[in-house]
Amino acid sequence: MAYRWKNTLNAEDVTPYSAYLNRRQVMSGLAAGAIAGALPAGVRAQDGLDPNTWEEITSYNNYYEFGTGKDDPARYAHRLTIDPWTVQIDGLVDKPGDYSFADIMSQMTVEERIYRFRCVEAWSMVIPWNGFELADLLDWVGVQPLAKYVAFQTALRPDEMPGLSRPVLDWPYVEGLRLDEAMHPLTMMATGIYGRDIPKQNGAPMRLVVPWKYGFKSIKSVVRITLTDQEPPASWNVANPREYGFYSNVNPNVDHPRWSQATERRIGGGLFAKRQPTLMFNGYEDEVAHLYEGMDLSEFI
Ligand SMILES: Nc1nc2c(c(=O)[nH]1)N[C@H]1C(S)=C(S)[C@@H](COP(=O)(O)O)O[C@H]1N2
Ligand SMILES: [Mo]
Numbered sequence: 133m134a135y136r137w138k139n140t141l142n143a144e145d146v147t148p149y150s151a152y153l154n155r156r157q158v159m160s161g162l163a164a165g166a167i168a169g170a171l172p173a174g175v176r177a178q179d180g181l182d183p184n185t186w187e188e189i190t191s192y193n194n195y196y197e198f199g200t201g202k203d204d205p206a207r208y209a210h211r212l213t214i215d216p217w218t219v220q221i222d223g224l225v226d227k228p229g230d231y232s233f234a235d236i237m238s239q240m241t242v243e244e245r246i247y248r249f250r251c252v253e254a255w256s257m258v259i260p261w262n263g264f265e266l267a268d269l270l271d272w273v274g275v276q277p278l279a280k281y282v283a284f285q286t287a288l289r290p291d292e293m294p295g296l297s298r299p300v301l302d303w304p305y306v307e308g309l310r311l312d313e314a315m316h317p318l319t320m321m322a323t324g325i326y327g328r329d330i331p332k333q334n335g336a337p338m339r340l341v342v343p344w345k346y347g348f349k350s351i352k353s354v355v356r357i358t359l360t361d362q363e364p365p366a367s368w369n370v371a372n373p374r375e376y377g378f379y380s381n382v383n384p385n386v387d388h389p390r391w392s393q394a395t396e397r398r399i400g401g402g403l404f405a406k407r408q409p410t411l412m413f414n415g416y417e418d419e420v421a422h423l424y425e426g427m428d429l430s431e432f433i
Contacts, residue, residue, distance in 0.1 A: 181246055184257040186326055188400045193333045194251070195352055196300050197286065197293035204295070205333035211292045212353065214337045223283070223358040226274025233337050237323070239272055240264035244327070245320060247343040249350075250382050250414045256396040261341055262324030267315045275311070275359055282314040283307075283364030284340060285356035301367050307340065307351040308364030308378065312423055318343055318416060321354070344413040344420045346380045377433035379424075382414035386430050 195205035217233040242264055250256045270282070286305040290296045296303050313319060322341045323330055330336045335352025342349050348368050358364070368376035375389050384394045395407040413420050424432075 181248070181258050183246060183260050183326075184400050189257060189259055189325055190331045190333060192399055194347065195295075195333055195335070197289075197295045197303075197305065198333070199295045200298075200300060208294055209332035209336075211294075212287070212289065212332045212336070213292060214332065214353070217337050217355075219338075219354060220356045221273050221358075222356070223360050224276040224279035225270075225359050226276060228273070231273075236269065236338075240268055240321075242323065245318075245341075247318075247341060248411075248414050248416075249341075249343070249347055250396060250410065252346040252348055252376070252380070252388060252393075254388075254391060254393065254396050254410075255399055256408075256410075257399045260326055261320065261322040262327055262330075263320040263322035263338070263341065265317055266319045266321050266340070267317065269321065269357075270315065270359075278361050279359040280311050280361045281359075281364050282309050282311060283356075283358040283360055284309075284351045284354050285358075286351055287353045287355045302370055305351060305367045306364065306370075307349055307366050309340075309342065309349075310363075310423075311359075313342065316420065316423070318419055322350075344382060344416040346382055348376070349380050379429075379432050381424070381429065381433075382410060382412070383429055383433070384410040384412060386433055 191206045192202050193205040194202070195209060198205045198208040198211075214233075218230050219233065219236065220230050222228040242262055244260055244262050246258060246260045248256060249259050266282075284307045287293075288296070288304040309319070320341045321338045322335070323338050325331070325334060330339065332353075335350070335354075338354055339352040340350045340354065349366070363378060366376075366378055366380075368380075369378050382393075387393050393410055396410045397407050398405060411417070
């Protein structure tokens with residue numbers, strides 16, 4: 133891309149979530165990486181925030197616009213044109229309009245967040261994202277009082293996205309969040325990984341990341357954000373409402389109809405690595421459980 137932005141987070145910075153994210157511990161863990169090989173596997177496995185490698189994060193992907201195989205996005209996503217990039221922001225906002233990605237980035241504070249990532253297919257990774265809080269973007273455009281939900285849409289480019297020729301999903305890929313979920317400080321728009329620009333297979337130039345929800349909620353290459361008073365459609369919910377709900381919160385107690393959600397396989401753990409227990413809300417329970425108070429989470433999946 134024609135411009136760069138700076139990662140504003142230093143190792144010394146302490147953000148409100150840094151205690152949970154345990155960045156300092158991860159940093160010292162990285163420093164101790166040289167001796168990690170000498171530790172028993174069980175000791176290493178207990179460090180839940182040991183990031184996956186760049187190679188793992190960028191070569192094992194889901195991005196059905198480029199095909200349904202895990203290696204299709206890495207193979208074909210280079211075809212996507214991301215410069216220039218425009219995001220249409222409309223609906224119940226004070227300042228609707230077409231915003232260039234560069235304009236958005238000039239207004240946002242980019243920082244690093246290391247989050248657990250849990251796919252509904254029961255595999256997981258730990259990813260050091262760079263990005264900004266979605267709440268900052270929504271505050272900038274001004275959310276109107278009647279807004280209750282945020283709808284998102286991915287680019288629809290048949291010439292650049294070979295997977296669109298197959299009716300796997302009802303294209304374009306769309307997603308939605310309740311407004312309070314969207315405004316939560318853990319919810320971010322990711323624009324980088326390991327301090328580099330986010331690769332196209334991971335959703336360049338910006339993709340949603342909601343760490344307490346299954347990975348499919350994290351819609352890639354966003355071109356439209358709409359504030360609305362109606363629950364917006366979400367691609368996987370539309371495709372198969374029995375298997376995928378609107379909320380899609382990580383929940384080890386509610387199985388997917390075709391497989392268990394109680395455990396997960398950490399990518400990169402090796403063929404014989406033990407499956408790990410999946411945590412309620414992917415381990416972010418203290419931060420987000422209050423959003424769902426009084427809701428039956430076996431009904432609102
Ligand atoms: N536009 C779009 N966004 C998408 C998808 C997709 O197919 N198209 N797949 C989702 C699924 S199922 C997952 S698990 C994550 C994968 O993100 P990653 O490839 O960066 O790990 O992206 C999500 N976002
Ligand atoms: Mo997924």
